[in-house]
Amino acid sequence: MQTGHYLPRSMPDALHGLVTLALDLRWSWHHGSDVLWRQLDPELWDKTANPWLMLETVSDLRLGTLAEDRDFLDLLQKQLDAREAHFAEQSWFSREIDGDFKGHIAYFSMEFGICESLPIYSGGLGVLAGDFLKTACDLDVPVIGIGLLYQRGYFRQALNVHGEQIEFYPYNDPTMLPVVPLRDDQGEWVRISIELPGRNLDLRTWRAQVGRRTLLLLDSNDPLNDPGDRGITSELYGGGHEMRLQQEMALGIGGWRLLETLGIDSPVCHLNEGHAAFAILERCRLFMQRYKVSFRHALRATRAGNLFTTHTPVAAGFDVFEPELTSLYLGTLAEQMEISIDELLTLGRSHAGNLHEGFNMAYLALRGAGAVNGVSRLHGEVSRRIFLPLFPRWPEAEVPVGHVTNGVHVPSWDSAAADTLWTESCGKSRWLGTLETVEEDLRKVSNETLWQFRTTGRQRLVEFVRRRLAHQQCSRGATRPDASQCSEILEPDALTLGFARRFAEYKRPNLLLQDPARLLRLLTNRDRPVQLILAGKAHPRDNDGKTMLRQWHDFISTYQVWDRVVFIEDYDLDVAARLTQGVDVWINTPRRPWEASGTSGMKVLVNGGLNLSELDGWWAEAWTPDVGWAIGDRLEHAPSQDVIEAGELYRILETEVVPCFYQRDELGLPQEWVNRMRESMACLTTQYSTNRMLREYTENYYLSLADNYRDRRDNPEQVSAIERWHDTLLRHSPRIHFGNVSKTTRGDAYQFEVQVYLDDVPVEAVQVELYAEGIDGGAPVRSRLQCGPPLAGAVNAFTYTGSVPANRPITDYTPRVVPFFPKVAIPLEASPVYWYT
Numbered sequence: 019m020q021t022g023h024y025l026p027r028s029m030p031d032a033l034h035g036l037v038t039l040a041l042d043l044r045w046s047w048h049h050g051s052d053v054l055w056r057q058l059d060p061e062l063w064d065k066t067a068n069p070w071l072m073l074e075t076v077s078d079l080r081l082g083t084l085a086e087d088r089d090f091l092d093l094l095q096k097q098l099d100a101r102e103a104h105f106a107e108q109s110w111f112s113r114e115i116d117g118d119f120k121g122h123i124a125y126f127s128m129e130f131g132i133c134e135s136l137p138i139y140s141g142g143l144g145v146l147a148g149d150f151l152k153t154a155c156d157l158d159v160p161v162i163g164i165g166l167l168y169q170r171g172y173f174r175q176a177l178n179v180h181g182e183q184i185e186f187y188p189y190n191d192p193t194m195l196p197v198v199p200l201r202d203d204q205g206e207w208v209r210i211s212i213e214l215p216g217r218n219l220d221l222r223t224w225r226a227q228v229g230r231r232t233l234l235l236l237d238s239n240d241p242l243n244d245p246g247d248r249g250i251t252s253e254l255y256g257g258g259h260e261m262r263l264q265q266e267m268a269l270g271i272g273g274w275r276l277l278e279t280l281g282i283d284s285p286v287c288h289l290n291e292g293h294a295a296f297a298i299l300e301r302c303r304l305f306m307q308r309y310k311v312s313f314r315h316a317l318r319a320t321r322a323g324n325l326f327t328t329h330t331p332v333a334a335g336f337d338v339f340e341p342e343l344t345s346l347y348l349g350t351l352a353e354q355m356e357i358s359i360d361e362l363l364t365l366g367r368s369h370a371g372n373l374h375e376g377f378n379m380a381y382l383a384l385r386g387a388g389a390v391n392g393v394s395r396l397h398g399e400v401s402r403r404i405f406l407p408l409f410p411r412w413p414e415a416e417v418p419v420g421h422v423t424n425g426v427h428v429p430s431w432d433s434a435a436a437d438t439l440w441t442e443s444c445g446k447s448r449w450l451g452t453l454e455t456v457e458e459d460l461r462k463v464s465n466e467t468l469w470q471f472r473t474t475g476r477q478r479l480v481e482f483v484r485r486r487l488a489h490q491q492c493s494r495g496a497t498r499p500d501a502s503q504c505s506e507i508l509e510p511d512a513l514t515l516g517f518a519r520r521f522a523e524y525k526r527p528n529l530l531l532q533d534p535a536r537l538l539r540l541l542t543n544r545d546r547p548v549q550l551i552l553a554g555k556a557h558p559r560d561n562d563g564k565t566m567l568r569q570w571h572d573f574i575s576t577y578q579v580w581d582r583v584v585f586i587e588d589y590d591l592d593v594a595a596r597l598t599q600g601v602d603v604w605i606n607t608p609r610r611p612w613e614a615s616g617t618s619g620m621k622v623l624v625n626g627g628l629n630l631s632e633l634d635g636w637w638a639e640a641w642t643p644d645v646g647w648a649i650g651d652r653l654e655h656a657p658s659q660d661v662i663e664a665g666e667l668y669r670i671l672e673t674e675v676v677p678c679f680y681q682r683d684e685l686g687l688p689q690e691w692v693n694r695m696r697e698s699m700a701c702l703t704t705q706y707s708t709n710r711m712l713r714e715y716t717e718n719y720y721l722s723l724a725d726n727y728r729d730r731r732d733n734p735e736q737v738s739a740i741e742r743w744h745d746t747l748l749r750h751s752p753r754i755h756f757g758n759v760s761k762t763t764r765g766d767a768y769q770f771e772v773q774v775y776l777d778d779v780p781v782e783a784v785q786v787e788l789y790a791e792g793i794d795g796g797a798p799v800r801s802r803l804q805c806g807p808p809l810a811g812a813v814n815a816f817t818y819t820g821s822v823p824a825n826r827p828i829t830d831y832t833p834r835v836v837p838f839f840p841k842v843a844i845p846l847e848a849s850p851v852y853w854y855t
């Protein structure tokens with residue numbers, strides 16, 4: 019692909035470097051070039067923070083003047099040099115991993131939340147994907163992002179005077195977005211064509227630059243397409259099932275085809291949620307074509323390089339398509355892969371024979387992956403429960419789903435003041451390495467400094483809210499005096515709580531409203547006031563969510579607390595950053611276990627905010643009494659129990675949070691509060707960063723997946739052997755059975771002798787083990803038994819022996835026969851298992 023110069027318009031030669039800077043979305047977190055943009059046009063910069071749009075907009079005259087301005091040109095050159103120097107620098111990956119890894123990690127996601135100039139995300143999933151790419155730039159991990167360019171993205175929100183949500187779908191004009199057409203080496207705009215029923219869909223391709231990383235985007239708004247098809251990529255999570263299916267085909271099939279067209283070698287394909295699972299099929303199809311192998315062979319080989327990250331905490335959250343619709347759309351693909359459509363549909367079903375069962379994208383993803391992970395420790399557990407039906411007779415603990423807890427890209431979420439504070443205490447490149455010394459360094463910061471830092475953060479937020487509210491009110495037709503009241507909204511020194519997220523039922527955005535009188539007392543205490551800043555959108559079709567929005571509106575107007583409770587419209591990345599940089603306490607109240615991870619609470623860590631949250635998602639593993647507050651008892655409850663957790667929330671606010679914040683020493687410092695801040699900042703910031711997350715993905719998944727994939731690609735006979743082994747298991751393992759099982763206690767060990775009749779299963783194709791469940795949530799015990807002499811008079815039957823420590827009842831151990839083949843993931847790739855009963 020061409021990555022050279024691209025000019026939005028004719029421009030003086032001396033300023034071409036501005037184009038390079040404007041197209042590199044690194045400006046969204048690295049603010050080095052801000053001064054340049056401000057100089058270009060201060061008003062436009064404040065309004066849009068989109069350098070690309072500014073380059074398209076400013077006059078020739080202005081450009082001409084700057085091209086003659088020595089100081090400006092010097093500054094520009096400095097930025098360009100700094101950028102080159104940064105990219106040339108070794109980073110974690112190039113220092114520690116490189117050499118062992120060739121090629122790319124293709125990262126597929128339905129949404130990417132990088133910055134507001136490229137609005138192609140809706141919420142947490144997209145923000146994670148954006149933070150992921152930015153970190154891949156920081157650590158120089160060779161990731162290439164694949165997504166869709168939506169003409170209208172996700173909706174923008176306003177509220178009318180009754181607190182009802184109004185939805186807008188402003189058009190994303192591609193010339194104003196910091197993306198450029200993707201051109202091949204001859205300069206031709208790359209188009210990818212995929213098959214839809216009775217027609218082809220042409221997808222235009224775009225390139226966005228995220229520092230040293232590239233994000234490739236596809237869109238269907240091409241005049242070559244049928245008029246109806248041009249809108250396929252118009253809205254994120256809009257339209258019905260059919261449009262979603264079309265979008266997912268564009269992403270998965272179109273995306274992988276694009277990588278192939280560009281010749282980008284990607285041993286690892288990382289699916290950020292099941293939406294992109296069709297990439298598995300396209301990868302498989304192209305492998306078949308190139309290596310002239312069967313569908314099953316190709317799937318076995320390619321799946322070894324696929325990682326599926328699931329984000330869904332309940333089975334109902336998966337995309338499931340009707341069988342008829344799926345057959346209609348995937349018929350051609352099945353034909354190309356020389357399998358029946360039923361065989362293809364089976365990949366997305368829990369039961370092969372059930373023709374009425376829909377096509378579940380998560381099942382496809384799991385069946386086409388070499389590894390699967392959830393996004394927090396708890397979500398790993400929850401996912402093992404959800405996917406249990408695909409692994410009959412396996413214990414939940416062994417359902418093959420691990421976890422990598424999400425994080426946030428700290429340099430994107432820290433305030434300028436936080437940046438300064440952390441730079442002074444921990445150094446400039448603190449987020450680029452392995453973060454070991456951060457905790458210690460931060461402990462040296464004084465209480466006064468920390469408190470000053472916190473106070474400034476809060477005050478800046480209050481100023482922002484006042485400006486923003488004045489704007490909101492005026493645009494609703496408020497008279498000037500009304501709008502000027504906005505300057506009395508909120509107090510710069512009052513305890514400030516933040517609550518912002520999607521208004522979805524499970525997030526319980528109205529939990530604080532369970533007892534309005536009690537909330538009111540908290541808010542209006544004259545000596546120890548509390549103020550609350552809210553934001554969040556309800557999905558356009560989610561009426562319950564919209565009702566909850568209105569409930570807050572009604573609360574504010576009924577009790578006339580508009581000066582203590584404010585709702586900021588149109589929650590987006592910028593609002594999220596403002597809030598998380600300024601609040602003292604971030605509140606999150608999901609209904610356990612629905613919050614797979616949650617990331618918004620992680621954004622306050624670097625800025626010295628504290629969390630008060632339900633023990634769900636990331637907080638269930640992060641919380642200790644030293645770093646914040648928790649509600650919930652680590653159990654799941656019905657909605658009828660909400661009132662109990664609301665009571666807990668009020669109680670913690672009344673008896674812990676408020677007193678702690680307002681208890682001041684003779685200098686006016688809340689010592690205990692500051693100590694908590696320091697603990698939270700020091701212990702959690704690095705742990706819940708995407709820096710830690712991406713290193714885990716690399717070390718625990720990418721390296722071995724890439725190895726395994728290449729192994730299978732380069733050793734077709736090995737793959738054939740795996741297929742034969744699997745066939746044998748499927749055919750003969752139902753007749754495996756046990757003979758005598760004898761157990762004896764010898765000293766402090768239990769001795770097992772187990773007779774196993776293997777039918778026609780070769781002895782090396784299975785292992786015999788003792789299995790015992792883990793104690794108190796610990797890992798299960800698996801102890802392999804040694805194969806001894808054949809049993810007299812029987813064909814292919816053996817005595818297996820072994821011992822385990824006698825530190826728990828002997829009845830805890832159950833012998834079983836499990837599949838075995840070197841470097842094959844069990845039970846992900848082969849799941850027959852036989853237990854002694």
Ligand SMILES: *Cc1c(COP(=O)(O)O)cnc(C)c1O
Nearest residue numbers: 141142519590591594616617618
């Ligand atoms: C961080 C972020 C999210 C994710 O928030 P959670 O409450 O953790 O799900 C959603 N939307 C925006 C705009 C964000 O910045």
